[in-house]
Amino acid sequence: xxxxxxxxxxxQFNSRRFVILFALAFLAAIFAIYIATQSIRSEVTSSTEFxxxxxxxTSGKNLPSFLFFISLFxxxxxxxxxxxxxxxxxxxxxxxxxxxxxxxxDAVINGKFLAGLTVLAIIIASVIAIVAGLGxxxxxVPPSSEGLLRLVVFALISIIYGAFxxxxxxxxxxxxxxxxxxMLASIGLWIFFFFFMSVIAGAIANAQVPLGSNPTLEMITRxxxIAGAIAxxxxxxxxxxxxxxxxxxxxxxLNSAIMMISTLTAxxxxxxxxxxxxxxxxxxxxxxxxxxxxxxxxxSYIRFMRQEIRSI
Amino acid sequence: MGQVxxxxxDLTKTYDGFTAVDQLNLGIEEGEIFGFLGPNGAGKxxxxxxxxxxxxxxxxTAKVCGYNPTREPLQVKRIVGYLPEKVGFYEDLTxxxxxxxxxxxxxxxxxxxxxxxxxxxxxxxxxxxADEEVAKFSRGMKQRxxxxxxxxxxxxxxxxxxxxxxxxxxxxxxxxxxxxxxxxKGVTIIFCSxxxxxxxxxxxxxxxxxxxxxxxxxxxxxxxxxxxxGGRYRIEVQVSQPDPKLIELIKNIKGVIxxxxxxxxxxxxxDTDLRSQIAKTTVxxxxxxxxxxxxxxxxxxxxxxxxxxx
Numbered sequence: 001x002x003x004x005x006x007x008x009x010x011x012q013f014n015s016r017r018f019v020i021l022f023a024l025a026f027l028a029a030i031f032a033i034y035i036a037t038q039s040i041r042s043e044v045t046s047s048t049e050f051x052x053x054x055x056x057x058t059s060g061k062n063l064p065s066f067l068f069f070i071s072l073f074x075x076x077x078x079x080x081x082x083x084x085x086x087x088x089x090x091x092x093x094x095x096x097x098x099x100x101x102x103x104x105x106d107a108v109i110n111g112k113f114l115a116g117l118t119v120l121a122i123i124i125a126s127v128i129a130i131v132a133g134l135g136x137x138x139x140x141v142p143p144s145s146e147g148l149l150r151l152v153v154f155a156l157i158s159i160i161y162g163a164f165x166x167x168x169x170x171x172x173x174x175x176x177x178x179x180x181x182x183m184l185a186s187i188g189l190w191i192f193f194f195f196f197m198s199v200i201a202g203a204i205a206n207a208q209v210p211l212g213s214n215p216t217l218e219m220i221t222r223x224x225x226i227a228g229a230i231a232x233x234x235x236x237x238x239x240x241x242x243x244x245x246x247x248x249x250x251x252x253x254l255n256s257a258i259m260m261i262s263t264l265t266a267x268x269x270x271x272x273x274x275x276x277x278x279x280x281x282x283x284x285x286x287x288x289x290x291x292x293x294x295x296x297x298x299x300s301y302i303r304f305m306r307q308e309i310r311s312i
Numbered sequence: 313m314g315q316v317x318x319x320x321x322d323l324t325k326t327y328d329g330f331t332a333v334d335q336l337n338l339g340i341e342e343g344e345i346f347g348f349l350g351p352n353g354a355g356k357x358x359x360x361x362x363x364x365x366x367x368x369x370x371x372x373t374a375k376v377c378g379y380n381p382t383r384e385p386l387q388v389k390r391i392v393g394y395l396p397e398k399v400g401f402y403e404d405l406t407x408x409x410x411x412x413x414x415x416x417x418x419x420x421x422x423x424x425x426x427x428x429x430x431x432x433x434x435x436x437x438x439x440x441x442a443d444e445e446v447a448k449f450s451r452g453m454k455q456r457x458x459x460x461x462x463x464x465x466x467x468x469x470x471x472x473x474x475x476x477x478x479x480x481x482x483x484x485x486x487x488x489x490x491x492x493x494x495x496x497k498g499v500t501i502i503f504c505s506x507x508x509x510x511x512x513x514x515x516x517x518x519x520x521x522x523x524x525x526x527x528x529x530x531x532x533x534x535x536x537x538x539x540x541x542g543g544r545y546r547i548e549v550q551v552s553q554p555d556p557k558l559i560e561l562i563k564n565i566k567g568v569i570x571x572x573x574x575x576x577x578x579x580x581x582x583d584t585d586l587r588s589q590i591a592k593t594t595v596x597x598x599x600x601x602x603x604x605x606x607x608x609x610x611x612x613x614x615x616x617x618x619x620x621x622x
Contacts, residue, residue, distance in 0.1 A: 003416035093400025100394035101417040
């Protein structure tokens with residue numbers, strides 16, 4: 001398997017795809033830093049404890065935050081790394097040659113997946129490092145050890161999230177013979193989860209608990225609970241919530257209504273949670289993302305192992 | 313003849329109700345170039361895939377060098393090379409890099425692999441382009457690289473699936489010559505094809521498969537005799553003023569199987585090329601020989617005959 005891993009890794013690094021992805025991620029980092037420096041002053045008050053983390057979450061007036069950028073890019077990177085993993089081997093005529101070598105069949109898929117994961121980790125880690133480094137230089141406030149810890153966990157979640165999209169793309173590359181079909185299928189699913197899932201969740205919640213013109217507190221909470229539960233089918237929502245819990249320590253609950261209400265009743269910014277509590281808050285989301293990635297990989301693994309090499 | 317290297321008994325493969333290979337019984341001996349003939353879709357590739365352990369047989373068993381490919385695929389793959397019909401390489405790697413990767417997958421030591429690869433590239437005539445990207449290669453060059461690729465692991469047995477399809481005549485000759493050279497080194501070759509003249513040129517034994525059944529198997533000349541009911545050669549002898557005893561005299565030549573036709577135009581069937589003996593006999597008998605035409609039976613005739621039956 002080591003031979004396959006090494007070759008795949010070398011392939012990835014030599015490919016134009018890698019250069020494009022890295023350039024894209026690099027641009028996102030620079031852009032995010034720019035936005036953060038523009039508007040971070042208005043966000044920070046004397047009570048803010050985690051100024052450093054604000055670099056990642058601050059958005060401008062009409063401009064999105066780094067968190068938004070990265071949640072947009074990770075699926076693209078993951079899909080780009082995986083969509084032709086098996087189908088390109090098949091269409092180029094390499095697969096049967098490869099499989100007639102004395103290697104276990106799973107070495108092919110494991111090696112490819114690990115190589116993709118390595119590239120993914122390198123891209124994500126370097127982007128976060130770029131933002132952190134430039135941010136440190138610009139705002140001059142060093143992160144606390146807890147802030148750093150949160151950042152590391154954030155990077156890990158991001159890598160796992162990327163691994164999920166890559167596993168999904170690899171799965172499609174096994175099922176579809178054409179790389180283009182597999183890419184379209186992955187991107188289609190991503191668009192569905194990213195853009196439509198929250199709309200659908202909101203619509204269902206409103207049908208279940210109509211808010212009317214004068215909703216009670218209970219109704220609002222209930223409505224947002226239902227919407228949240230449905231939206232959490234989407235890995236995009238899971239990732240968004242998990243990263244928000246980690247990078248915004250003030251976030252006490254992932255239910256938006258409860259958060260809004262508690263902010264209103266408290267009448268001020270909430271005090272930040274300790275790291276362990278934030279992690280606890282993000283835990284279900286985190287586990288779900290890991291499980292989704294594992295399921296996708298397991299299905300591709302089984303499918304690939306059982307797939308017969310056919311003459312026709 | 314050597315040991316049996318490939319043996320199948322009642323090997324069967326069914327795909328969604330369609331029987332691609334039906335109770336195939338095959339025995340191939342070591343050191344042969346075995347021509348595996350059949351039209352497209354007859355089950356040649358499916359058979360090979362089963363012999364390599366890439367596809368599981370529905371029923372029946374196969375043995376390759378004493379191993380069961382379904383249960384011990386790695387042992388089989390260690391000693392068997394497979395050149396698929398639509399062989400492909402990593403286009404952005406050079407020929408040498410592609411072979412190096414194969415060597416790595418076969419756990420060869422680096423130094424040993426490098427020497428072997430250079431030697432093989434020379435054997436297949438690709439030394440000059442060894443460090444160029446495969447993307448620039450013609451189909452013939454890719455096929456030759458494919459042959460080098462299967463030789464990297466120094467196999468005992470090599471499956472070549474339609475290695476000559478879509479290649480110009482010169483390229484085909486190169487590949488056929490290569491096959492003969494490899495076979496001389498002791499590699500058993502199974503050559504799948506429907507290009508009959510090519511099979512006839514290099515193969516010692518053939519098997520014909522049609523609709524999943526093996527319809528004929530054996531040495532080419534024996535099959536030819538069976539198919540044509542006569543010898544390997546047919547010699548047409550044109551004679552003017554034939555001696556009445558000429559037919560009898562020719563019949564007495566050692567090796568002649570049958571003589572037919574009119575006295576002016578005799579058709580002699582025989583196993584070896586007996587033209588000089590026939591000419592001598594004719595002239596000695598006092599008849600004057602006008603011309604002789606020799607016709608070797610072609611595999612095509614055997615092939616067509618069996619397909620009509622299948």
